[in-house]
Amino acid sequence: xxxxxxxxxxxxxxxxxxxxxxxxxxxxxxxxxxxxxxxxxxxxxxxxxxxxxxxxxxxxxxxxxxxxxxxxxxxxxxxxxxxxxxxxxxxxxxxxxxxxxxxxxxxxxxxxxxxxxxxxxxxxxxxxxxxxxxxxxxxxxxxxxxxxxxxxxxxxxxxxxxxxxxxxxxxxxxxxxxxxxxxxxxxxxxxxxxxxxxxxxxxxxxxxxxxxxxxxxxxxxxxxxxxxxxxxxxxxxxxxxxxxxxxxxxxxxxxxxxxxxxxxxxxxxxxxxxxxxxxxxxxxxxxxxxxxxxxxxxxxxxxxxxxxxxxxxxxxxxxxxxxxxxxxxxxxxxxxxxxxxxxxxxxxxxxxxxxxxxxxxxxxxxxxxxxxxxxxxxxxxxxxx
Numbered sequence: 001x002x003x004x005x006x007x008x009x010x011x012x013x014x015x016x017x018x019x020x021x022x023x024x025x026x027x028x029x030x031x032x033x034x035x036x037x038x039x040x041x042x043x044x045x046x047x048x049x050x051x052x053x054x055x056x057x058x059x060x061x062x063x064x065x066x067x068x069x070x071x072x073x074x075x076x077x078x079x080x081x082x083x084x085x086x087x088x089x090x091x092x093x094x095x096x097x098x099x100x101x102x103x104x105x106x107x108x109x110x111x112x113x114x115x116x117x118x119x120x121x122x123x124x125x126x127x128x129x130x131x132x133x134x135x136x137x138x139x140x141x142x143x144x145x146x147x148x149x150x151x152x153x154x155x156x157x158x159x160x161x162x163x164x165x166x167x168x169x170x171x172x173x174x175x176x177x178x179x180x181x182x183x184x185x186x187x188x189x190x191x192x193x194x195x196x197x198x199x200x201x202x203x204x205x206x207x208x209x210x211x212x213x214x215x216x217x218x219x220x221x222x223x224x225x226x227x228x229x230x231x232x233x234x235x236x237x238x239x240x241x242x243x244x245x246x247x248x249x250x251x252x253x254x255x256x257x258x259x260x261x262x263x264x265x266x267x268x269x270x271x272x273x274x275x276x277x278x279x280x281x282x283x284x285x286x287x288x289x290x291x292x293x294x295x296x297x298x299x300x301x302x303x304x305x306x307x308x309x310x311x312x313x314x315x316x317x318x319x320x321x322x323x324x325x326x327x328x329x330x331x332x333x334x335x336x337x338x339x340x341x342x343x344x345x346x347x348x349x350x351x352x353x354x355x356x357x358x359x360x361x362x363x364x365x366x367x368x369x370x371x372x373x374x375x376x377x378x379x380x381x382x383x384x385x
Contacts, residue, residue, distance in 0.1 A: 010045040011036050017052040018085075022276065023102030024303070027140070031133045032103065038126055039083045039108060047076045048085065051100035058095055073098075082245050084111030089237045105158065106273065106285070113211035114232055115247040119218060127218035134295075138302045142381050149304060153375050156277040157308035159296055162195045162270040162286065163354035167363045174357040175366035177314070191279050193310055195270045198283060199233075199256045206239035207259060208232045208248030212293040212300070224292045226266040231259060231288040238284045263288035269331045269353040271296070271307075279308050291331050298333040298376075305332060305376040311352030311367040315343050319364030326356035326365065332376060349376050 005013075015028035015036055026032060040048055050065040051057065057065060062073050077098050080086040085108055087099040101107035109130055117123050141148050165174050192198045199205065210231045213223045233256060234242045242248035251259075260270070268288040275281045292299045296307065313334075315326070322341035329335075334349035335356055343364075345356075351374050357365035 007042055007045070008033065010042075010049065011040070013052070014040055014045050014048040017049055017055075017100060018103055018107075021051070021055050021100045021102045021107070023105040023107050026103060026133070026137065029136065031129055031136060035103070035126065035129045035133065038122075038129075039085050040080070044076055044080060047073075048080070048100065056097050056099040058097060062098060081241075084108040084245070084247070087241055089241050109215075110211045111242070111245070111247050113214040113218075114208035114242065115245075116209065117214060117218065124218055127215055130215060131219050134302060138378075141303060141378060145380055149377050153304045153306070153377060155304075155306055157279065157306045157373050158277060159271040159273055159287070160191060160279050160308040161311070161351045161353050162193060162198060162272050163311050163352055163367060164264050164270065164358040165194065165354060166264070166358060167360065168265070168358050169361045170363050172363060174354055176311075177366055177368045191272070191274075191310075192283070195260055195286070196257060198272065198286060199253055199260070201283075202235040202239075204236050204239040205251055205253065205256050206234045206242045206248035207251045207256065208234065208242055210287065210289075210293070212295060213290065216293045223290055225290040226268065228262060228266055228268070228288075231263050231268065232285070233259075233287075234285045235283060260288070264358065266290075267329050267355050267359065269294075269297075269351070269355055289331070294331075297331050301376075301378050304378060305351075305374065307351045307374045308371075309352040309374060310371050311354065311369055312347065312372065313345055313350050313352060313354070313356055314366050314368050315345060316364045316366070317342050319362045321362050321364075323361060325359050325361065329355045329359050331355060332374075349374065 011033045012028050015032050019025050019028055047066055054061065059070060059073060066073065077086050077088050081088045085101055087101055088096065091097045103109060167174055192201060207230050209229045213229060216222060234248060243250050268290055271287045271289050272283045273285045274283055289297060291297045294300060295302060296305050320342045322337060324337055326335040326343050327337060331353055332349045332351055334345045336344055338344050352367060354367055357367060
């Protein structure tokens with residue numbers, strides 16, 4: 001006689017399927033199970049577990065893997081999509097595809113806090129559980145630093161920097177220098193390098209809240225850099241999904257450009273995201289990130305920062321006044337003042353965002369063009385102290 005699988009074990013199985021759905025893999029611990037209970041009802045567990053071996057399925061495939069009727073599948077998929085667990089959009093051939101989303105990067109966490117979240121006890125508890133999960137992941141990395149960090153540093157770039165191109169004090173364009181020593185590969189796909197062009201590229205643009213800052217608000221650690229919250233864009237198919245589920249709202253190109261201008265004035269960094277972390281594919285979204293809340297910035301870093309960029313900041317020491325503005329604004333802590341009081345930057349840590357160049361009162365910083373992948377390990381802490 002087969003022993004029935006407990007609900008707790010079913011949640012762990014669902015967590016296992018979600019953990020391998022892309023994004024950031026996470027161990028299925030008690031905190032994850034507690035989170036999943038908010039997002040997956042007990043009568044939906046079998047449906048989620050059916051994605052264990054195939055993360056994206058058509059209706060016909062789901063009928064076979066779940067044993068459910070079309071009406072039952074539609075009902076379950078609709079409920080889970082509304083909670084950011086399932087992505088339900090047609091593929092390029094017009095076939096509806098149901099894809100299991102990861103918990104993090106980009107998945108349930110991001111979609112939860114992209115929408116307007118009420119400060120209810122339920123939502124504060126969800127926020128606390130995510131914060132607890134982040135702390136546990138940080139502890140796991142620190143306790144296993146020598147084994148995990150070298151492995152994690154080999155991963156693909158999570159996001160891609162799109163630089164700010166105007167110096168705010170002067171209104172002049174940031175100087176862009178082409179690195180002629182870098183050959184141009186034949187048939188190379190060049191991602192969009194100007195944020196305004198990226199907006200012009202899409203007809204469907206949705207605007208939602210910055211999920212990082214929104215999450216921090218709910219745990220009582222509001223952003224130190226800006227009061228802006230609606231700064232997260234999704235495009236095309238992702239825009240249709242986020243608006244259908246109430247995570248975002250469709251906006252015009254004009255409103256999108258206005259939000260981007262405000263983001264630049266606040267010193268936020270434009271970061272584009274691509275399907276499966278592949279920058280050869282068309283962008284799905286763009287975030288405008290602060291230094292203190294973004295998980296891919298230096299002040300809130302847990303795992304390695306891995307960023308694709310086409311630029312490197314270069315400082316003209318003769319023009320530099322040593323004001324320290326670039327140090328204050330630097331997203332990754334790459335800028336510093338040397339013993340002579342002049343600005344310098346750690347080349348390996350510069351993501352070429354152009355924020356330092358945008359705010360330099362002397363317009364002493366230019367951007368040198370050349371594709372790079374920046375890999376910044378997390379700081380090694382003294383565990384247990």
